[in-house]
Amino acid sequence: MDATRSSATRSPDDQVLADPHSTRTNSSIIIFSICFVIWAVGFLCLLVLHLLSYRNFLHYMKKNAIVIDQQELLWLLQQEKDALHITKEISLYYQNGLSSPMLVGLLRPRILLPTCTYTNDQFSFILRHELTHYKHRDLWYKFIFLLANALHWFNPIIYLLNKNASLTMELYCDESVTKQKPLSYREQYSLTILQILKQGSSSKQVMLSTGFTNYARHMKERFQHIMNTKKKKRGSILLLLCILLIFIVSNIAAGQKNAKTPADTTADANESQQQVQTKDTEQETKTSSLADTTNLLVIGLDSLSKQSMENARPDSILLLTMNKKK
Numbered sequence: 001m002d003a004t005r006s007s008a009t010r011s012p013d014d015q016v017l018a019d020p021h022s023t024r025t026n027s028s029i030i031i032f033s034i035c036f037v038i039w040a041v042g043f044l045c046l047l048v049l050h051l052l053s054y055r056n057f058l059h060y061m062k063k064n065a066i067v068i069d070q071q072e073l074l075w076l077l078q079q080e081k082d083a084l085h086i087t088k089e090i091s092l093y094y095q096n097g098l099s100s101p102m103l104v105g106l107l108r109p110r111i112l113l114p115t116c117t118y119t120n121d122q123f124s125f126i127l128r129h130e131l132t133h134y135k136h137r138d139l140w141y142k143f144i145f146l147l148a149n150a151l152h153w154f155n156p157i158i159y160l161l162n163k164n165a166s167l168t169m170e171l172y173c174d175e176s177v178t179k180q181k182p183l184s185y186r187e188q189y190s191l192t193i194l195q196i197l198k199q200g201s202s203s204k205q206v207m208l209s210t211g212f213t214n215y216a217r218h219m220k221e222r223f224q225h226i227m228n229t230k231k232k233k234r235g236s237i238l239l240l241l242c243i244l245l246i247f248i249v250s251n252i253a254a255g256q257k258n259a260k261t262p263a264d265t266t267a268d269a270n271e272s273q274q275q276v277q278t279k280d281t282e283q284e285t286k287t288s289s290l291a292d293t294t295n296l297l298v299i300g301l302d303s304l305s306k307q308s309m310e311n312a313r314p315d316s317i318l319l320l321t322m323n324k325k326k
Contacts, residue, residue: 039154047150054208058104065093065112073123077111080127084135100196102211103130106139116199118192125177125192132176133210138169142208167218169210174226183229190226193219 068074077092091110098114111130118126133139145162152158178186197219 042153043150046153047147050146050150061093061095061104061110061112064097065095068092068094068113072120076120076123077127080124080131083128084131086131086135088134090131090134100211101126101130102209103133103139104209106143106208109134109139114199121188122192122195125189126196128177129173130210132173133169136169136173136176138173138210139208141169142166146208171222171225173210174222178226183227186226186229190223193222 073092077090081087081090088109091108093110093112094115095112096115098112101111101113103109103111111127113126145165149158149162174189178189181189
C-alpha cells in the first residue's frame with residue numbers, strides 16, 4: 001500500500017529521471033527540430049534570393065527593352081522557327097547592357113539581343129541557338145536544377161552538378177545546331193560565338209536564362225565539340241537528370257527514414273517488446289499444459305506369436321491423453 005502511494009506521488013521530474021530512454025527521446029526530437037529549422041531557413045533564403053533576382057531582371061527588362069519591329073529580323077526569326085517546327089509565339093527585343101543574346105521566360109519566351117551589330121548570317125546563328133534552347137526546354141530544366149540546388153543548399157556536390165548540367169546544355173545545343181552541317185557552317189557558327197564573347201563581358205548569368213558568355217573558360221572544349229563531325233553520344237542531359245533524380249530521391253528516402261520521430265521508434269520498440277512477451281506467455285502456457293498432461297501411445301499388432309514378432313506389423317494406433325488432477 002505504501003509502495004503504491006509513493007509511486008503515485010512521484011513528481012514528473014522524478015519520472016523523467018527514472019526513465020533515461022524518455023530523456024534520450026526528447027533530446028533526439030530537439031536535435032531533429034533544430035536541424036529541420038536550419039535546413040528550411042537555408043532553402044527558403046536561397047530560393048527567394050534567386051527568384052527575387054530573376055523578378056528584378058524581368059522588371060528591368062520590361063522598362064528598358066525595345067521591341068524589334070524590323071521586318072528582316074522578324075522574317076529570319078520566323079524562318080528559324082519553321083525550320084525547328086516551333087509554333088509558339090516568341091517575341092524579339094533589344095536590351096541595353098546585355099553581355100550576350102539570351103532566352104528568358106518560362107511561360108512567355110522572349111529572345112533578348114544586345115545592341116550590337118551583326119550580319120544576317122550571325123543573326124540566323126543566334127536565333128537558331130536560342131530557339132534550340134527553347135525546343136529542348138532548357139529553361140524548365142534549369143528551373144528543376146534551381147529547386148534541387150535550393151533543396152540541397154548544404155551539399156557542394158549539387159553545385160557541381162548544376163554547373164556541369166548547364167555546360168552540357170550548351171554543348172548539346174551546339175550539337176543540335178550544327179547537326180549534319182558541313183565544316184564551313186560549323187566554322188562560321190564558332191566565329192559568331194567568338195565574336196559575341198569578344199563584344200560581351202563575362203558577367204554573371206541571369207537566373208533561368210540561356211546565354212553565350214557564361215562558359216568562356218570551356219570555350220576550347222566547346223569549339224572542339226562543334227568542329228567534331230563524328231557522331232556523338234546522345235543523352236548527356238538525360239544522364240545528368242537521372243543522376244540528379246537518384247540523388248534527390250535517395251536523400252528524400254533517407255530523410256523519411258531518419259525523419260521517423262523518436263516517439264515512433266519508442267512505440268515500435270514497445271510493440272516489439274509486447275510481441276515478445278506475448279510469445280513468451282504463449283510458450284509458457286503450452287509448456288504448462290504439456291506438463292499437466294500425460295500422453296500414452298498404444299500400438300496394436302496383427303500377431304502376438306513369438307515366431308512372428310520380428311515380422312509383426314502395426315494393426316492399430318491409439319493415442320490416449322490423460323490430464324493430471326491438481
